[in-house]
Amino acid sequence: MSHIVWSIAGSDSGGGAGIQADLKATQSFNVHCCTVITALTAQNSLGVEALNPVSTTVIESQLTALSQDMPATVIKIGMLANVQQIQLIAEHLTHYKATWVTPPIVVYDPVAIATSGDALTEEDTVDALKTHLLPLVDVITPNTHETQLLTGVYLIGPEAVKEAAARLREFGAKSVIIKGGHWDYPKGYCIDYGVEADTEYWLGNEKIQTPHSHGTGCSLSSVMASCIAKGYPFKDAFILGKAYINAGLKAAIRYGEGVGPVAHTGFPVTLNDYPQVVEAGSWLADELEFTLPEEFNFAAGFASIDDLIGLYAVVDSANWVEKCLAMGVDTVQLRIKDSEQANLEAEIQTAIALGQKYGAKVFINDYWQLAIKHGAYGIHLGQEDIDKANLAAIQEAGLRLGISTHGFYEMLRAHNYRPSYLAFGAIYPTTTKDMTGQIQGLEKLTHFVPLMEPVYPTVAIGGIDLSRAQEVAATGVSSIAVVRAITEAQDPQQAVLELKQAMTQHD
Numbered sequence: 280m281s282h283i284v285w286s287i288a289g290s291d292s293g294g295g296a297g298i299q300a301d302l303k304a305t306q307s308f309n310v311h312c313c314t315v316i317t318a319l320t321a322q323n324s325l326g327v328e329a330l331n332p333v334s335t336t337v338i339e340s341q342l343t344a345l346s347q348d349m350p351a352t353v354i355k356i357g358m359l360a361n362v363q364q365i366q367l368i369a370e371h372l373t374h375y376k377a378t379w380v381t382p383p384i385v386v387y388d389p390v391a392i393a394t395s396g397d398a399l400t401e402e403d404t405v406d407a408l409k410t411h412l413l414p415l416v417d418v419i420t421p422n423t424h425e426t427q428l429l430t431g432v433y434l435i436g437p438e439a440v441k442e443a444a445a446r447l448r449e450f451g452a453k454s455v456i457i458k459g460g461h462w463d464y465p466k467g468y469c470i471d472y473g474v475e476a477d478t479e480y481w482l483g484n485e486k487i488q489t490p491h492s493h494g495t496g497c498s499l500s501s502v503m504a505s506c507i508a509k510g511y512p513f514k515d516a517f518i519l520g521k522a523y524i525n526a527g528l529k530a531a532i533r534y535g536e537g538v539g540p541v542a543h544t545g546f547p548v549t550l551n552d553y554p555q556v557v558e559a560g561s562w563l564a565d566e567l568e569f570t571l572p573e574e575f576n577f578a579a580g581f582a583s584i585d586d587l588i589g590l591y592a593v594v595d596s597a598n599w600v601e602k603c604l605a606m607g608v609d610t611v612q613l614r615i616k617d618s619e620q621a622n623l624e625a626e627i628q629t630a631i632a633l634g635q636k637y638g639a640k641v642f643i644n645d646y647w648q649l650a651i652k653h654g655a656y657g658i659h660l661g662q663e664d665i666d667k668a669n670l671a672a673i674q675e676a677g678l679r680l681g682i683s684t685h686g687f688y689e690m691l692r693a694h695n696y697r698p699s700y701l702a703f704g705a706i707y708p709t710t711t712k713d714m715t716g717q718i719q720g721l722e723k724l725t726h727f728v729p730l731m732e733p734v735y736p737t738v739a740i741g742g743i744d745l746s747r748a749q750e751v752a753a754t755g756v757s758s759i760a761v762v763r764a765i766t767e768a769q770d771p772q773q774a775v776l777e778l779k780q781a782m783t784q785h786d
């Protein structure tokens with residue numbers, strides 16, 4: 280499917296920021312970018328020599344041409360040079376949001392000051408931005424200077440960052456990401472804060488030491504716009520923007536005498552370039568003075584899996600565990616979702632004993648206490664389960680731990696625990712479980728696997744059947760987990776044989 284992003288921004292004659300950066304960044308994500316140019320800045324690597332705002336008539340003609348034929352999934356807004364431009368853009372966005380069949384998602388990266396320190400907007404624009412533009416913005420991505428300029432909150436620590444984000448939401452922005460690139464707190468780190476609906480999160484990574492950072496804000500928001508256009512959640516889009524910028528800063532070089540532009544190095548493929556999800560208990564969280572939950576049982580580094588996970592059946596009874604093991608399935612998970620089931624403990628105990636009898640890997644889903652009590656091979660937990668389970672007890676008991684992930688944020692969060700395997704789902708739509716809004720597709724799986732497979736065995740789950748097993752295995756994922764492809768097969772034994780064959784027959 281083709282995706283269109285519009286970039287409403289200024290041209291940077293130096294080629295490092297503005298429209299020029301936006302085109303390079305969107306291209307890296309195979310997204311088509313249309314442009315509405317708001318100013319023809321005269322810049323080089325040493326600074327901004329002139330702003331040259333474009334007239335509202337010329338801006339309007341660009342908007343009209345595009346809206347007639349190439350409506351955008353996402354509109355990314357950068358530099359708006361004056362109050363008239365802000366009002367014009369706000370009027371048009373209001374109209375698009377009210378009349379387009381699919382209202383555009385608006386990403387706003389406030390552009391007030393260039394890397395060189397020069398102003399990029401007239402002085403009286405702040406009130407107009409708050410009154411006219413922010414109520415139309417779905418996600419705003421200011422840096423610390425821009426946050427202070429828009430909110431008046433001086434960012435002296437995490438609480439102030441949260442307060443500033445709350446103000447931006449009061450002005451109407453639905454989601455807020457405050458970038459910590461200029462913050463240097465803790466020293467040498469770059470900490471970002473995000474808040475959307477009722478969730479908030481912090482990301483962090485070591486600061487990349489380079490003077491050549493021109494165009495980072497424009498590029499990051501353009502990556503976000505591209506990923507959002509492709510259906511990524513905001514959090515994941517931001518993570519990809521961060522990883523893209525980190526990789527680009529490492530590769531950045533000088534072109535003039537001053538500050539060089541961030542490099543554009545394609546989809547980020549190096550785990551080291553991705554930020555950490557900052558969670559209570561980590562060193563970064565301690566530095567940020569996060570309060571620890573009452574029962575804090577963080578643990579990282581779980582027992583490894585002895586051999587290949589192979590074909591992984593997820594079933595709901597000890598009876599099915601036995602059938603699968605007898606049919607030669609490599610790994611089996613007992614997944615009973617009714618915690619009131621009368622024979623729950625007996626089923627778990629039997630499944631674990633069967634694993635021992637067959638010398639096979641049997642994982643228990645959810646019931647980590649019973650899994651420890653009866654000596655299971657491993658436990659499988661979802662993202663919500665991680666908060667409640669005693670991870671330290673699981674680790675001490677030597678049980679393997681598998682964690683479910685649905686997207687980049689959850690993948691990086693799970694990585695904090697260094698589990699025994701990572702599962703990616705749901706790859707395709709499934710009727711076994713409600714995975715609405717969490718279907719990853721093969722394209723994302725092809726990004727997840729090379730990032731994580733060098734660190735852990737990886738598992739793909741969700742909607743996988745014989746017709747799809749080969750293309751899934753071709754991503755390099757070490758294991759395929761299925762429910763219906765075995766339990767609803769006319770001939771389960773034949774299904775097991777064919778699934779195993781398909782897993783080895785890919786290129």
Ligand SMILES: Cc1ncc(COP(=O)(O)OP(=O)(O)O)c(N)n1
Pocket residue numbers: 591593612614644645659660661662664681682683684702703704712738740760
């Ligand atoms: C191999 C594998 N991957 C993912 C899941 C899903 O686990 P979870 O997110 O805990 O959801 P429930 O299975 O408990 O509904 C899984 N079970 N196995």
Ligand SMILES: Cc1nc(C(=O)O)sc1CCOP(=O)(O)O
Pocket residue numbers: 593683684685703704705706708709710711712714740741742743760761762763764
């Ligand atoms: C149990 C489960 N977890 C998923 C996840 O994505 O976390 S998808 C899923 C259901 C998989 O069933 P089937 O093979 O029948 O599609």
Ligand SMILES: [Mg+2]
Pocket residue numbers: 644645659660661664
């Ligand atoms: Mg679970």
